[in-house]
Amino acid sequence: xxxxxxxxxxxxxxxxxxxxxxxxxxxxxxxxxxxxxxxxxxxxxxxxxxxxxxxxxxxxxxxxxxxxxxxxxxxxxxxxxxxxxxxxxxxxxxxxxxxxxxxxxxxxxxxxxxxxxxxxxxxxxxxxxxxxxxxxxxxxxxxxxxxxxxxxxxxxxxxxxxxxxxxxxxxxxxxxxxxxxxxxxxxxxxxxxxxxxxxxxxxxxxxxxxxxxxxxxxxxxxxxxxxxxxxxxxxxxxxxxxxxxxxxxxxxxxxxxxxxxxxxxxxxxxxxxxxxxxxxxxxxxxxxxxxxxxxxxxxxxxxxxxxxxxxxxxxxxxxxxxxxxxxxxxxxxxxxxxxxxxxxxxxxxxxxxxxxxxxxxxxxxxxxxxxxxxxxxxxxxxxxxxxxxxxxxxxxxxxxxxxxxxxxxxxxxxxxxxxxxxxxxxxxxxxxxxxxxxxxxx
Amino acid sequence: xxxxxxxxxxxxxxxxxxxxxxxxxxxxxxxxxxxxxxxxxxxxxxxxxxxxxxxxxxxxxxxxxxxxxxxxxxxxxxxxxxxxxxxxxxxxxxxxxxxxxxxxxxxxxxxxxxxxxxxxxxxxxxxxxxxxxxxxxxxxxxxxxxxxxxxxxxxxxxxxxxxxxxxxxxxxxxxxxxxxxxxxxxxxxxxxxxxxxxxxxxxxxxxxxxxxxxxxxxxxxxxxxxxxxxxxxxxxxxxxxxxxxxxxxxxxxxxxxxxxxxxxxxxxxxxxxxxxxxxxxxxxxxxxxxxxxxxxxxxxxxxxxxxxxxxxxxxxxxxxxxxxxxxxxxxxxxxxxxxxxxxxxxxxxxxxxxxxxxxxxxxxxxxxxxxxxxxxxxxxxxxxxxxxxxxxxxxxxxxxxxxxxxxxxxxxxxxxxxxxxxxxxxxxxxxxxxxxxxxxxxxxxxxxxxxxxxxxxxxxxxxxxxxxxxxxxxxxxxxxxxxxxxxxxxxxxxxxxxxxxxxxxxxxxxxxxxxxxxxxxxxxx
Numbered sequence: 001x002x003x004x005x006x007x008x009x010x011x012x013x014x015x016x017x018x019x020x021x022x023x024x025x026x027x028x029x030x031x032x033x034x035x036x037x038x039x040x041x042x043x044x045x046x047x048x049x050x051x052x053x054x055x056x057x058x059x060x061x062x063x064x065x066x067x068x069x070x071x072x073x074x075x076x077x078x079x080x081x082x083x084x085x086x087x088x089x090x091x092x093x094x095x096x097x098x099x100x101x102x103x104x105x106x107x108x109x110x111x112x113x114x115x116x117x118x119x120x121x122x123x124x125x126x127x128x129x130x131x132x133x134x135x136x137x138x139x140x141x142x143x144x145x146x147x148x149x150x151x152x153x154x155x156x157x158x159x160x161x162x163x164x165x166x167x168x169x170x171x172x173x174x175x176x177x178x179x180x181x182x183x184x185x186x187x188x189x190x191x192x193x194x195x196x197x198x199x200x201x202x203x204x205x206x207x208x209x210x211x212x213x214x215x216x217x218x219x220x221x222x223x224x225x226x227x228x229x230x231x232x233x234x235x236x237x238x239x240x241x242x243x244x245x246x247x248x249x250x251x252x253x254x255x256x257x258x259x260x261x262x263x264x265x266x267x268x269x270x271x272x273x274x275x276x277x278x279x280x281x282x283x284x285x286x287x288x289x290x291x292x293x294x295x296x297x298x299x300x301x302x303x304x305x306x307x308x309x310x311x312x313x314x315x316x317x318x319x320x321x322x323x324x325x326x327x328x329x330x331x332x333x334x335x336x337x338x339x340x341x342x343x344x345x346x347x348x349x350x351x352x353x354x355x356x357x358x359x360x361x362x363x364x365x366x367x368x369x370x371x372x373x374x375x376x377x378x379x380x381x382x383x384x385x386x387x388x389x390x391x392x393x394x395x396x397x398x399x400x401x402x403x404x405x406x407x408x409x410x411x412x413x414x415x416x417x418x419x420x421x422x423x424x425x426x427x428x429x430x431x432x433x434x435x436x437x438x439x440x441x442x
Numbered sequence: 443x444x445x446x447x448x449x450x451x452x453x454x455x456x457x458x459x460x461x462x463x464x465x466x467x468x469x470x471x472x473x474x475x476x477x478x479x480x481x482x483x484x485x486x487x488x489x490x491x492x493x494x495x496x497x498x499x500x501x502x503x504x505x506x507x508x509x510x511x512x513x514x515x516x517x518x519x520x521x522x523x524x525x526x527x528x529x530x531x532x533x534x535x536x537x538x539x540x541x542x543x544x545x546x547x548x549x550x551x552x553x554x555x556x557x558x559x560x561x562x563x564x565x566x567x568x569x570x571x572x573x574x575x576x577x578x579x580x581x582x583x584x585x586x587x588x589x590x591x592x593x594x595x596x597x598x599x600x601x602x603x604x605x606x607x608x609x610x611x612x613x614x615x616x617x618x619x620x621x622x623x624x625x626x627x628x629x630x631x632x633x634x635x636x637x638x639x640x641x642x643x644x645x646x647x648x649x650x651x652x653x654x655x656x657x658x659x660x661x662x663x664x665x666x667x668x669x670x671x672x673x674x675x676x677x678x679x680x681x682x683x684x685x686x687x688x689x690x691x692x693x694x695x696x697x698x699x700x701x702x703x704x705x706x707x708x709x710x711x712x713x714x715x716x717x718x719x720x721x722x723x724x725x726x727x728x729x730x731x732x733x734x735x736x737x738x739x740x741x742x743x744x745x746x747x748x749x750x751x752x753x754x755x756x757x758x759x760x761x762x763x764x765x766x767x768x769x770x771x772x773x774x775x776x777x778x779x780x781x782x783x784x785x786x787x788x789x790x791x792x793x794x795x796x797x798x799x800x801x802x803x804x805x806x807x808x809x810x811x812x813x814x815x816x817x818x819x820x821x822x823x824x825x826x827x828x829x830x831x832x833x834x835x836x837x838x839x840x841x842x843x844x845x846x847x848x849x850x851x852x853x854x855x856x857x858x859x860x861x862x863x864x865x866x867x868x869x870x871x872x873x874x875x876x877x878x879x880x881x882x883x884x885x886x887x888x889x890x891x892x893x894x895x896x897x898x899x900x901x902x903x904x905x906x907x908x909x910x911x912x913x914x915x916x917x918x919x920x921x922x923x924x925x926x927x928x929x930x931x932x933x934x935x936x937x938x939x940x941x942x943x944x945x946x947x948x949x950x951x952x953x954x955x956x957x958x959x960x961x962x963x964x965x966x967x
Contacts, residue, residue: 019511026514036532037522041514042601042700045522046816048594049581049603049700053736056508081812085461087536092461092815137538140530144540147533148820150522264540271459273844275853276498278706278809280736284505 005206005240007233009172010164013179015189016131016155016197017058023130023156024052024095032195036149044154046090051279054079058156059102059283060293061188062128065158066103067294068182069123073103076284079128079277087148088133096159098274101127102283108182109302110166110174121175122163131155158189164208169230173222176200181301185326193220202229205246206236212245216260218252221407228253232260255406304329312336318350327360334365342369355429356420359413386419386427386435393418394439404440412436448477453838460811460841461818462826462834472838478897479839483800486855489862496857497864499707500693500913502742502938509733521600525822536820550827552592552635561640561649563658565590565619572617574609575659575668579626580711581700582606582616589702590634590652591624592828593817603700604732605669605711612727617665620655624830625814626671626704628652629679629902630892633832638889641683642962643928647886650683652676653714657684660714661962667715667724671701673708674802675881675906678918681714682881682931685920685960687721687948688714692938693913694740697732703813705806706737708910717958718919718948725941745939754780754947755790755874760905766884772922772930773880779954780878780947790870790877794862798907801863803900804843804856805911811840835896863911871937876947879905881931885924909935917944920957929960 022029025043042050066073080098106123133153135146160179166172180191180198191198201217202225216232219225228251236246251260299307301323308319308329323329332353339349352372353360393415394401403411412433419432453473457464464472516522519532528535558564565578568585576582579589581603588594602610609616623633631639631654639654641647642662649658653670657680660668670677672690681688689712696711703709711728715721732738756777761770781787814837819825829837843852870877883904892898909916914937921932936944952958 021509021511021513026509026512027516028513035519037534038519038532039516040522041516045517045821047581047600047822048587048589048597048702048816049579049599049698051699051735051737053507053509053734055511057511059508083459083812083815085815085818087534087539087818087820090816090821092818093812135536135539136533137540140535144538145530146536146538147530148536149533150821271846273459273812273841273846273849275808275812275844275849278499278737281499281501281504281507281739 005237007167008164008205008207009166009168009229010203011160011162011166011172011175012201012203013160013176014199015158015160015183015191017061017158018187018189019055019057019061019156021055022154023055023058023128024154027154029155031151031155032197034151036151039151040153044090045150046092052095052277054280055156058128061186062102062126062158063285063290063293064186064297065160065183065188066106066126067290068186068297068300069103069106069108069126069160071103071106071123071126073285073290074100075286075290076100076282077102078282079280080274081277083273086132087146088135088153090133090150090153094129094132095277095280096129097127101125103127108175108178110171110178113168113170119165119171121165124161124163126158126160129157129159131157164203169226169228169233172202172229173226176225177222178301181324185298185300187298187326193222196220200225204229204232204236206233206240210240210245212248214246214248215250216252217250218263223407223409224253224255227258228260231258235260301326301329308332312346312350314347314350318347318354321354322350331360331365335368338365338369339372342373344369344372348372351430355416355433383431383435386423386432389419389422389427390415390432390436390439392422401440412440448473448480456838456842456845459845460837461815462829462837464834468834472835475835475896476839476842479803479900480842482897483804483852486797486800486804486859489794489797489859491855491858491862494858494861496854497860498857499737500864500938501737502740504694504737504740507736507739517600524600525597526820534820550592555595555636557637561642561645561658561662562637563621563639563649563655565621565636565655567618568616570617572615573665573667574614574616575618575620575656575665576606576616577622577653577656577668577670578619579622579671579702579704580606580669581702582619585616585619587619587702588636589625590622590636591830591833592635592824593826594823595635595828597823601700604697604734605728606700608728608730609669618655618659618668620653620659620668622654622656623652623676623832625702625810625833626652626673626676626709627810627832627836629675629899630887631680632889632893633830635830640889641886643685644886644926646888647928648683648889650680650882650886653680656714657681657686657688660684660686660716662964663716663961666720667713670712670714671704672710672712672906672910673704673806674910675903677710677712677714678881678906678916678931678933679902681918682920683886683929685929685931685958685962686714686716687718687920687958688712688918689721689725689941689944690909690916690918691725691729691941692915694737695743695915695939695941696728697730697735697738699732699734703809705809706813707809708806718917718945718952721917722945722949725945729941742939747937747940747943750875750943752784753786753788753874755788755870755877757792757795757870757877757879757908758789759792759795760879764883764904765880768924769880769883769885769930772924773932776921776932776951777878779951783950783954788874790874792863792866792870792908794859794866795904795908797859798863798911799901799904801856801859801911802903802907803839804852805860807836807840808844808853809840811837811844832896860911863908867908867912867914867937875936875943876940877935879933879935881905881918881933885926885928885930905933909933914938915941915944917941917948919948919951920960921955922957923960
């Protein structure tokens with residue numbers, strides 16, 4: 001019977017919108033690392049008598065995201081109150097959306113490991129809500145207490161919910177990265193996993209009819225997402241094979257132990273008593289309004305990637321890397337145009353940008369052209385020589401090594417750059433990358 | 443009729459959802475009282491609502507009210523933390539969430555609050571040279587605001603409500619913060635945690651609620667105008683019981699920002715004064731849209747009502763059962779006055795009147811339970827054990843009515859019946875300009891007389907339900923006295939945004955009568 005079991009994963013992803021002000025009041029939304037409780041007002045502190053007025057930009061951006069994720073935008077939408085008691089929730093309810101979210105029924109494609117055809121992950125809904133305050137649990141004078149900071153309270157938050165269409169940790173990671181990339185292209189959220197402006201919860205099981213699901217959350221990097229989901233699926237499978245049903249619970253990832261652990265969390269009653277938020281009039285959009293938002297959507301990563309491959313005839317893996325960030329993609333495109341007029345092959349340019357330590361934020365596109373033109377043809381391919389340089393660089397850059405191991409994969413560019421420097425530009429950067437990756441994964 | 447049986451376990455579960463710690467005795471009491479209310483509410487099942495859409499808000503199709511994405515000034519950390527009982531290094535201090543809370547069964551001992559006046563109408567004397575009194579639901583910056591509840595005793599707000607700001611801008615000075623049924627929960631003025639307000643016409647009688655203090659200080663001419671709120675009769679009832687004039691405006695006419703919320707889709711801030719002429723003048727100060735209250739921005743505001751018909755309606759359902767005969771007689775005399783002033787009088791039917799209380803006592807407690815969820819004692823005020831019995835009762839009732847599996851039967855059902863109320867009135871206003879009705883089925887009664895039975899007190903709100911559930915305005919004015927010299931009031935109801943017309947009708951009546959000029963005996967003040 002267990003042959004029919006299949007990893008089944010649905011995601012709930014929250015992203016904080018980078019609006020200037022909060023969702024329902026004029027307090028600044030930029031809260032990370034600010035002095036506690038300096039960005040609050042009657043509304044986001046939940047003072048008696050205060051009333052919410054929704055932020056127009058947040059509504060428009062959520063609709064934009066819905067459209068970018070191939071959703072249907074609901075012409076009639078509203079806010080609802082979701083009730084639960086927790087000290088970070090000042091009103092005793094969160095203003096969220098229940099049965100009429102802004103957008104529904106979308107999809108996003110990811111790779112299918114067993115087939116060349118990409119797999120469609122269905123998106124159930126995209127809705128808008130408000131973030132909570134932040135809690136810190138600590139001990140004061142021998143008493144266990146909770147410290148509360150409401151700077152984050154009321155920041156606009158979009159929630160993206162998928163159908164349980166995902167089947168592995170790597171797919172989970174791919175979906176999340178792809179979504180992050182789209183949101184960043186739209187420019188509506190920083191989607192920083194480490195800072196918590198993107199948060200992912202994976203509901204995992206080996207089938208919807210097994211009567212349990214394990215929620216994995218508090219994952220602050222994509223690498224942990226993949227590891228945690230894969231680890232827990234194996235753990236669940238082992239239990240199922242023994243005829244046990246895994247406990248329905250919330251688990252987090254312990255990098256130190258390399259496993260998922262039960263999250264200590266306060267059980268709140270699962271009856272949210274949703275009802276329509278009486279303080280906010282309904283939202284009713286006409287077709288023209290939705291179309292106008294649709295037209296304002298910039299070129300999305302997938303489209304740009306395909307265009308790079310087609311228009312500039314570069315390798316797909318290069319195109320993928322060059323479109324992971326909107327600014328990098330725009331920069332690359334400028335370099336391409338210059339390279340074309342200088343008769344430099346574009347695939348070579350792409351390779352150079354991918355493999356060399358180029359911080360595109362600090363370099364002008366035309367400098368890249370000069371660098372490529374100066375570069376000699378001969379490259380050191382000798383592994384032994386390169387490994388020596390690498391060893392030296394790794395020793396000198398423990399921080400970058402640690403960052404990389406923590407999941408900050410782009411820390412590798414620092415290391416590659418330094419190797420290129422020591423080698424005076426003579427090492428083959430592709431080779432350098434391969435060897436560093438190999439070394440750090442040991 | 444199927445009996446609703448609430449088990450104690452169910453009540454325990456509801457208390458948990460409502461974040462209330464109830465002792466054994468309280469659990470027992472609420473099990474009985476809630477059962478009795480829920481049994482009463484079962485009459486809603488007689489109403490066919492299959493094809494009737496629910497009404498959750500009354501907003502004249504107002505939609506898409508947003509603010510631009512602009513940063514406004516925030517509180518300083520000091521102001522944010524100022525009202526918290528426990529802070530640490532710029533943080534609020536909360537009970538550790540992982541620690542189980544022990545059920546508190548001990549009865550809180552409260553310090554007795556100093557009684558300021560003979561009628562216990564005044565909670566704070568702010569400035570003896572002032573000229574406006576505010577019901578204590580109105581947030582006043584720097585001035586204690588309690589909502590009549592121990593939960594907020596000592597709370598000094600960090601901001602002003604929009605209505606209070608309007609008065610300040612017009613040059614008014616706040617004289618009093620005024621007693622009221624805690625959180626607006628009550629028709630008699632007896633539910634204040636700081637003791638009942640007494641009636642200046644007969645100190646043994648209730649003053650009517652919930653805006654009890656506001657009506658008393660106007661009746662005793664301590665101020666010309668007092669703010670008040672009406673969720674389902676809370677302006678009209680004390681206005682009638684104290685012989686003063688009150689306007690319960692169109693829902694959305696006056697900003698609710700900074701008015702402590704009772705039931706958000708019903709709450710109407712308004713005013714009490716000594717004559718309709720004055721009321722009209724003061725009303726202009728606060729009758730405006732407010733960017734801080736999304737529900738105050740109706741595009742129908744100030745719309746032209748068109749030509750008047752000169753016809754006033756009398757709702758037949760109000761005058762059949764349950765009305766005191768003396769009240770009915772006095773009311774019919776008022777009707778005659780209009781007749782003499784050349785108005786045509788026409789009977790109208792509001793067939794759903796008898797379901798009003800049931801619908802209201804589902805909708806209001808559901809919203810109240812939600813609105814009262816913020817009082818956790820972390821950022822301001824005291825913890826939830828400080829709620830009085832009526833607030834707890836309504837929190838429990840509302841939590842139950844909106845809990846999983848019950849919304850369809852209660853909250854949604856009541857919202858559908860609400861639609862029928864709106865339709866009843868729309869139909870009536872096609873035939874008549876305004877509807878004249880008594881405010882209360884009975885004259886002021888003895889303090890304590892009905893306090894044992896919450897349902898009996900709930901039934902007092904019956905005549906207030908049509909205009910409250912439909913978000914339409916109602917002007918309450920004096921229309922006579924009982925043999926025992928107790929005031930009787932009537933209300934003139936109109937369609938949404940018809941305040942001007944109601945004031946005109948009220949002024950016409952007050953030119954022909956002088957009931958409103960009578961004052962209680964103030965000799966021993």
